[in-house]
Amino acid sequence: MGIEILGLPMMYYIAMVAKVLVAFVFVLLTVAYATYAERKIIGHMQVRLGPMRTGWHGLLQPIADGLKLFFKEEIIPAQANKFAFLVAPLIALIPAFITFAVIPFGGVIEVAGYKIPLQIAAYYDTAAGQVYDVNVGVLYILAMSSLGVYGIVLAGWASNSKYSLMGGLRASAQMISYELAAGLCIIAVFMLSGTLSLTKIVELQSGMGGFDWYLFKQPLAAFMFFICSLAEINRTPFDLPEAETELVSGFCTEYSSMKYAMFFMAEYANMVTVSAITVTLFLGGWNGPLTAAMPLLGPVYFIAKVYFLIFVCMWIRATLPRYRYDQLMHLGWKVFIPLALVNIVVTGIIGYFL
Amino acid sequence: METLFFLIISLVAIVSAILVITCKNPINSALSLIMTFFCLATYYVMLDAPFMAAVQVMVYAGAIMVLIVFTIMLLNIRIDASKKHSHKLIFGSIIGFFTLLNVVFVLIRSRAAVPTGPYSGDMIKNIGHTELIGREMFTNFLLPFEITSILLLVAIVGAVILAKKKI
Numbered sequence: 158m159g160i161e162i163l164g165l166p167m168m169y170y171i172a173m174v175a176k177v178l179v180a181f182v183f184v185l186l187t188v189a190y191a192t193y194a195e196r197k198i199i200g201h202m203q204v205r206l207g208p209m210r211t212g213w214h215g216l217l218q219p220i221a222d223g224l225k226l227f228f229k230e231e232i233i234p235a236q237a238n239k240f241a242f243l244v245a246p247l248i249a250l251i252p253a254f255i256t257f258a259v260i261p262f263g264g265v266i267e268v269a270g271y272k273i274p275l276q277i278a279a280y281y282d283t284a285a286g287q288v289y290d291v292n293v294g295v296l297y298i299l300a301m302s303s304l305g306v307y308g309i310v311l312a313g314w315a316s317n318s319k320y321s322l323m324g325g326l327r328a329s330a331q332m333i334s335y336e337l338a339a340g341l342c343i344i345a346v347f348m349l350s351g352t353l354s355l356t357k358i359v360e361l362q363s364g365m366g367g368f369d370w371y372l373f374k375q376p377l378a379a380f381m382f383f384i385c386s387l388a389e390i391n392r393t394p395f396d397l398p399e400a401e402t403e404l405v406s407g408f409c410t411e412y413s414s415m416k417y418a419m420f421f422m423a424e425y426a427n428m429v430t431v432s433a434i435t436v437t438l439f440l441g442g443w444n445g446p447l448t449a450a451m452p453l454l455g456p457v458y459f460i461a462k463v464y465f466l467i468f469v470c471m472w473i474r475a476t477l478p479r480y481r482y483d484q485l486m487h488l489g490w491k492v493f494i495p496l497a498l499v500n501i502v503v504t505g506i507i508g509y510f511l
Numbered sequence: 512m513e514t515l516f517f518l519i520i521s522l523v524a525i526v527s528a529i530l531v532i533t534c535k536n537p538i539n540s541a542l543s544l545i546m547t548f549f550c551l552a553t554y555y556v557m558l559d560a561p562f563m564a565a566v567q568v569m570v571y572a573g574a575i576m577v578l579i580v581f582t583i584m585l586l587n588i589r590i591d592a593s594k595k596h597s598h599k600l601i602f603g604s605i606i607g608f609f610t611l612l613n614v615v616f617v618l619i620r621s622r623a624a625v626p627t628g629p630y631s632g633d634m635i636k637n638i639g640h641t642e643l644i645g646r647e648m649f650t651n652f653l654l655p656f657e658i659t660s661i662l663l664l665v666a667i668v669g670a671v672i673l674a675k676k677k678i
Contacts, residue, residue, distance in 0.1 A: 162531035168609060231627060237537065238536065240536075240539060241539070241542070244542075252583065292560065292639055292641065293561045293562055293564075293565045293641060294563065296566070297565055299565075299569055300565050300568035300569040300572075300573060301568075302571065303568075303569055303572075303573030303574065303577075304568070304573060306573075307545070307577070307580070308576055310567055310577070310581070310584070311542075311580075314538070314584045315538075324585075325584075329577065329581065333574075333577065341613055360527075375542075
């Protein structure tokens, strides 16, 4: 305890590394088993069994899939731009993971007399008695989500194939359009919170046994934000960039082996991230009954809420058919953006008179 | 430690800035430019201006560069097309040299070197960078802010009119 490095106690560094590892492993495991859960859930919704052969009820399926993709031959098209082709899957994958740096997944826990806030980019100041985190957390999330588009655009362009290019173009147009609407929905949230720090946003949602959640104060914003997020990460019913019936497999047509697996992982990691952001902004984050007495319950509630939203994503996929491209653009620009603006104006007027 | 970090980031920034102008392929240049913007965002964080950093990534790396990458991809610029204009190198370097002189002069001699006024580093740390920017922008600088918004609105309307065949 006594050792200090650069003015910070040793525990600070240990806690930091531990938090990063735990969050990373959690997301990776969730990604692996989300693929299994998706096949299983959609299977049962369509009165099929889903994967059954590998392991008990197909539990080893993600590992088998991973091994299969790992040992596949890797093909780089002869006319492809090599650098962009190789770097695109990484650019797609990294923003999905680093968004987790600012998401609080629990309250403050105490290990060996040292208080650790369960959020990667945060520390507990003993003198001030409060948690300091990135005070532009929401903007950080928006910034990172605006980078996700590069991976897909580069993949589409670098493959040097028409299907891929069409997929890439569709993806970028769609992601840019829905990013605007999602950003406008978030503005309504921090008009109420008055802060951009995610720790404080979660704290503000802690009262009234769950009725302080921004879901109840901003139902329209919550609803639109979740739909916009689905569109931004190219999930069904907005999976036009990889519409099999039209574009083979869209931007990842030419990819094989681990690079394809990376795009696949990026899609599911994005789903986890988007669910976590929605939980933090609208569903009270890690708040729940008895968290004050038992701080370790915080992460449990957080994970439960995130998994519920992931389930909703899969449910939507099993229920709704794919949108047409013009319908998608109409929904984004002519329905969601005006509605989000009206929502901001109404929030402003109500906030002024209350 | 902070100096070391600054030097590493500066090295990355300068190398990627050089790559922007030396890369043969315009897409690689664009990617290097994104890298440079990231380094600039890191500088803003080190200067206790997190809001500027987030906006730098969101607007420059996230929005403007997407547009540039888009344009390059759709126009499909030939790699050898850029070689014809190499005689402009001399004029370019003269302009670059004087711009550099100008920047150095401003940094050493002007008020930017030693900031004065009410907004000291401690105040920014206590109140928060975002709050201070917001407060100033919507009180003292409201008129310039509104004029800029109207300018942008005019640009958007103009773009729509140019793009649309039937109005």
